[in-house]
Amino acid sequence: MDSVRRAADLDLELTPQPVFPAPTSLANGRRGFVGRISTVGAETAAAGGLAAPELERRLLEMGFVEGARVEIIHEGFIGKDPICVRLDDMRVAVRRRDVRGIMVQAGEP
Amino acid sequence: MTAAKVVEPVAGAAPRTLRVALVGNPNSGKTAMFNALTGSRQKVANYAGVTVERKEGHLMGADGRRISILDLPGTYSLRARSPDEVITRDVVLGRLISEPAPDVVVLVADATNLRLVLRLGLEMKAVGIPAVMALNMIDIAERQGLDIDVDRLSRELAMPIIGTVATRRRGMEDLVRLIEERAASAAPVQPSAWREPSAVELRALHREAERIQKACVKPPKRPDTFTGRLDDVLLHPVAGILVLLGVLFLMFQAVFAWAAPLMDLSNSGFEALSAWVGTLLPEGILKSLISDGIIAGVGSVVVFLPQIVILFLFIILLEDFGYMARAAFLLDKIMGGAGLHGRAFIPLLSSFACAIPGIMATRVIDNKHDRLTTILVAPLMTCSARIPVYTLIISAFIPRQQVMGFLNLQGLVFFGLYAAGLVSALTVAFVVRKIFWRSDAEPFLMELPAYKTPDPLNVLRNVLQRAQIFLQRAGTTILSMMILIWFLCAFPGAPSGATGPAIDYSFAGMIGHAIEPVLGPVGFNWQMSVALIPGMAAREVAVGALGTVYSISGDNTSLLGASLAHQWSLASALAFLAWYVFAPQCASTLAVVKRETNSWRWPIIMFLYMTALAYVAAFIVYRIAVAFGAG
């Protein structure tokens, strides 16, 4: 496991970050948005919710990781919430407030 | 290495059972795999102390060795997030006292969707769990032209891999052979070798999984576009909702219309049985116990079996097809507004037939508080046992007239009672969430699986399993409650020369008379109060109980209706209806809540809050009706 982690850290340092455009939160994305995840974090939702580190781990476990390709393919009918995201080759449904901490870079690199 | 080497060379002693556990992501076809391996040799129970379902089956290995298969709840990670996933983790790591660690774990993977299961496989590899991977649905992967380098994948995950199609039983013999081989070389797991991965470690694991995926899996040549195209319709803000309403309507129609002939059959069957027993036994209390207590009582619950079977048929079909997750997506905003999870609509919908399968179905909800909230409000949905009571009172008291030219007043009242149940359920859920579990809103994170054709055999097996669980409960918990309620209604008997009905002198009668002063302000007379006691057996039993207290022989409901119309005021009748919308008039539901929550706390809370709601509602309805001159 340790060697894995070291390799990963190295990888993180070496990967050049794209310079354009500024990352936005996935929670604000509209249907048809395509991009890549630049950072995964979690904000504790205003009206209760999980502690941020726990939410972050759950998002990671569902496949929301840095570098993953995201596309918003469907929106709910009330308040455009929740959203259905194509995450690499999976489809995942999430509420917008849970993905506020996920920053995404528009466009397909 | 062959399986024969495993067998301890003890002369005459049977080799030890090989313990195998199935682990995998949700929707990986794990249960189909379990069914394919074990056929009908399976047993459903609960893990000690928790309400997680334990499914175990067995088969015979090539050398006659018994192999027991445990179907563990689906999970994305060993870091458990729900009681079900805790069980999976603890069994896999051998931490559960009541469950010895499995000799081999079969990691069931959806061959078309490997990413997340690779990470789970890496977690298992890190702990050194002896595992075999089943690349399930390999036929779909082949059809999509997905190229998987199985040898390399096997090396990376350090586990043998076999392609399977569980629904067609393809690859099962080879899988069993692999399991036996793996068991021969397996070393026991150290439960201490695992600890929760941090976010950093999770990222590292993901990267590793990503690397393996890139190295071993070429993207499909003919990717599945069917799911995407179907989703364009089924998740569409307008079309999707229309389809959902259509599905729900069809389900409702089926539960009520298709089940009706079977329910009538079951009803008349139990009546015939009761009559037949009556001819065998001499007049007396034994006959009363068997025909009035046991047969009529259990019959009044078993009559819901056709509805339960049809309901679960729909639920399992939709689940296997992949639509349930879509419906949860569409309904999440509405359910979420009431503080419920999107998935809660399944149990709530089931509760329209009967709260018992509804409460049993809350197992689809992972989070404990979400699940408890759903359990607490499920009995408020208008179950079909309320229908006979509503029908009796409405037909006796509500005039059959048209409103606004096209609406039937009786139908309108009926609809109003349904709506009251639904609205109150959502309101109570909202209040419970706001007051008790404010700080614990669960994130809604759900994979939407690819659509698949349900396997008929699999569906049939699962439906039968549900029916069996229900009948088991009817034959044990519900049976013993029926006997006790009968006892309350039959003893002590009427003294000689008594004029009133016998129930008036029984314990139930005494309780009824004792609570009458309390129920007086809501317009209940003593007959109504007494009828509530046997009505605890099941809601519709109140109809028969009213017949008993008004000494109307047989099942003549129209005569009973006429008698009630004569003796009750309209205000009392409406208060009785309001009472039945809310009151916890079902001992079986409370017993099931006790079983499902494994504590007396929740059935007691449920009983108290529902009684309070019923009282307040009946009081308000009665007072308003009296004020309008209906007293």
Added chain:
Amino acid sequence: MVQGLIVAVIVACAAAWTIWHMFLRGWLRKRAAAKGDCGPDCACGD
């Protein structure tokens, strides 16, 4: 008389069953699980 006896036995059985399954068994299991001496049969609920 005989009938009364049979009924009494059935009712007593139902009461005993209810008390055992709804109260005692769960309590005993919890105690056993807490002590850690719960055999493999423990999991066979219902």
